Amino acid sequence: MRKGLLAAGILSSVAALPVWAAKDAVVAVGSNFTTLDPYDANDTLSQAVAKSFYQGLFGFDKDMKLTNVLAESYQASPDGLTYTIKLRSGIKFQDGSDFNAEAVKVNLDRASNPDNHLKRYNLFKYIATTEVVDPTTVKITLKQPFSAFINNLAHPAAVMISPTALKKYGKEIGFHPVGTGPYEFVTWNQTDYVKVKKWAGYWKPGYPKLDSITWRPVVDNNTRAAMLQTGEANFAFPIPFEQARLLEKNPKLKVVTSPSIMQRYISLNVTQKPFDNPKVREALEYAINREALTKVAFAGYATPATGIVPPSIDFAQTYPAIQYNPAKARELLKEAGYPNGFETTLWSSHNHSTAQKVLQFTQQQLAQVGVKVKVTAMDAGQRAAEVESKAQKESGVRMFYTGWSASTGEADWALTPLFATTSWPPAIFNTAFYSNPQVDKDLADALKTTDRARKASLYKNAQDTIWNDHPWIPLVVEKLVSANTASLSGFYMMPDTSFSFDEADLK
DSSP states (O other): OHHHHHHHHHHHHHHHOOOOOOOEEEEEESSSOOOOOOGGGOOOHHHHHHTEEEEEEEEEEOOOOEEEEEEEEEEEEEEESSEEEEESSSBBBBTTTTHHHHHHHHHHHTTTTTGOOTTTTGGGTTTTEEEEEEEEEEEEEEESSOTTHHHHHTTTOOOOOHHHHEEEEEEGGGGGGOOSSEEEEEEEETEEEEEEEEETTTTSSSOOOOSEEEEEEEHHHHHHHHHHTTTTTTEEESSOGGGHHHTOOOTTTTEEEEEOEHHHHHHOTTTTTTTTTTHHHHHHHTOOOOOHHHTTTTTTTEEESSSSSSSTSSOOOOOOOOOOHHHHHHHHHHTTTOOOOOEEEEESSSSSSHHHHHHHHHHHHHTTTTEEEEEEEEEHHHHHHIIISOGGGGGOOOOEEEEEEOOTTTTHHHHHHHOOOGGTTSOOOOOTTOHHHHHHHHHHHHHHOOHHHHHHHHHHHHHHHHEEEHOOOEEEOOOOEEEETTTSSEEOOOOOEEOTTOOOOOO
């Protein structure tokens, strides 16, 4: 009896204490995460989530302007071969070890070693050596001049991982992230969520403002929107385009439309019949009504592609819009030896509702010119296994619907990973298995010059050649539509479909 009275007394005392609501944000995203090791992720989403616990030497603000993060400054040598980077001092990793020049060397040595077979190796392949000058100074020497190098170090893949953790976990580091970021990793339930919590030892006083973030993959567009309306989520992206107008009427929600550098396209495996025939590839470009596609699948929140690089990327080229002309498509197919069309497969890199609408629309459009396609919408695991991991001879990729955002803001990362011969899977993401020696040369030469006019000319030549070779069906450049509860502030979409949440707070 006395125990019961004591317990009741304790409970009443607890009840009398003021209740402080924890600032726990839930973010609903469109697909699963492939890994929490940004160096080994091909998808922007996995890298965006990793920004919770990882930081790089440089980064981008919410408008994609270059910023210093763990680096204070840098100097490039006149010949463009050496970069000397001054680091912030007094910063710790979440396991208590020091962030210093040695930590930078460990990370860049790992990233630039081809034997590690990391998916983002191409960002770092020009590094010859990384040397420790002193604890807060590092010197990076390149194999050749590389004018986009600092932009590459600002890419969300280029993070600093605790060398202690790397040594401890090795290839399993993707399940045990340890960085210098504002949040520390709590758990990753691979089918359900990633949870992070405020790290008390973060080097920026007063940050982070949230107590925790739960990143929750929600494939179905409508469910994601519903979670906002019920309060189960504080932020959601992507918002189903067709529901944006409805959500705007809810006074408790804010719908935000922002510009993007996300290009959507269908790559065509040019090493396989019938896509080895340029006339077939060109025919398929005429078979798709892009204006209708923007309305059907994107509810108007997209613009038809006018090139292979989004217009807001530096050095992008714009071409006359590809007209919808099914008669021309059928004529080209006949000239190519396929008067009755053919059968093939169309895979998608995502299985959310918008991707499925694109697949269905494309399937119907191509059927009208005699091309029958069997469609498959893939989840992240299928994509990694069937597309990213298989070399050309074993690849089942024929037509592949996907998207790319050049997270360096520069044309090199919008072109080289998608069109260079060295970028064939499993190296990176040239899912067309496209190869043109002149394009390879133009892209390589553009990185060797700091002369802007020369660089612009080389990138134009490369884009002109690719545009005329038709390895893709360019579709649209998306607009980004996100929504958040009115109580959440400081959480933004970035043009590369990543997130900026340094200032995120709940009231």
